[in-house]
Amino acid sequence: MLIRFILLITLSLLCFGCNMKQEDATTQAIKKVEKAHGLEKWWKTKALQFDIQVTFGGEVKVDGQFTFETNAGRVHTKLKNGTLAVFDGKKAWVSNLEKFPGARFHLLTWPWFISTPMKLRGGGAYLSPINEQELQNKKYLVSKQTFAKGTGDTPDDWYLIYIDPQTNLVYASAYIVTYGKDIGTAEKTPKIVTFHDYVDLDGTKISTKWLFHKWSEKEGILGSPVGEVVVSNLKFVDVSDELFAKPEQAVEDKLPNME
Numbered sequence: 001m002l003i004r005f006i007l008l009i010t011l012s013l014l015c016f017g018c019n020m021k022q023e024d025a026t027t028q029a030i031k032k033v034e035k036a037h038g039l040e041k042w043w044k045t046k047a048l049q050f051d052i053q054v055t056f057g058g059e060v061k062v063d064g065q066f067t068f069e070t071n072a073g074r075v076h077t078k079l080k081n082g083t084l085a086v087f088d089g090k091k092a093w094v095s096n097l098e099k100f101p102g103a104r105f106h107l108l109t110w111p112w113f114i115s116t117p118m119k120l121r122g123g124g125a126y127l128s129p130i131n132e133q134e135l136q137n138k139k140y141l142v143s144k145q146t147f148a149k150g151t152g153d154t155p156d157d158w159y160l161i162y163i164d165p166q167t168n169l170v171y172a173s174a175y176i177v178t179y180g181k182d183i184g185t186a187e188k189t190p191k192i193v194t195f196h197d198y199v200d201l202d203g204t205k206i207s208t209k210w211l212f213h214k215w216s217e218k219e220g221i222l223g224s225p226v227g228e229v230v231v232s233n234l235k236f237v238d239v240s241d242e243l244f245a246k247p248e249q250a251v252e253d254k255l256p257n258m259e
């Protein structure tokens with residue numbers, strides 16, 4: 001009995017040591033990513049403004065200007081068709097919902113993707129131990145990002161983050177979208193976004209071209225791109241509360257009811 005107890009304690013300590021090494025390796029890898037992307041300088045800014053064009057299925061879904069707070073959750077959008085939309089931190093308001101269907105989804109999605117490398121830790125996000133995986137015949141460091149219950153609109157979303165070990169820049173993120181659907185349905189159609197054309201913006205590294213593909217855990221990237229996002233005219237700006245106020249005659253675009 002004593003020998004069995006000692007053996008169990010020894011194995012537990014060994015497992016604990018292995019877990020600590022994995023956690024340390026993951027933390028070290030993520031810190032390198034944050035340094036490569038200029039996280040410290042990112043947090044010193046107020047807001048990021050950029051022009052964006054989102055195309056899926058050959059159709060332009062979003063074409064306009066976004067401004068969002070880098071340290072908070074508010075977003076302002078002005079589309080080229082004249083539509084104004086705002087996420088005030090809780091509610092999404094849009095001046096013309098017919099011209100901007102899914103406004104809440106768009107207001108939250110595109111700022112998330114552009115700041116992916118800046119939001120790998122904290123805020124209810126968890127990362128799995130880093131491991132090595134192959135994508136398009138190249139090896140990447142990979143960690144799965146999940147979220148605590150109650151985090152944002154879609155805490156059941158997950159992201160598989162691919163890090164280029166040579167540059168420490170985020171190359172890709174496989175993901176599911178549970179917005180408006182349950183996790184079982186979402187996991188039937190996973191996608192992956194690859195990040196290209198990084199630019200240096202005041203000491204931060206930001207991708208200006210994103211390609212979206214269908215994806216599977218077994219086969220990786222599937223087929224030709226199903227979507228593309230191009231961002232331009234990026235700049236850090238100061239903002240006032242007025243920018244995120246409800247536009248005149250705006251209506252709320254509510255989170256889809258899943259019940």
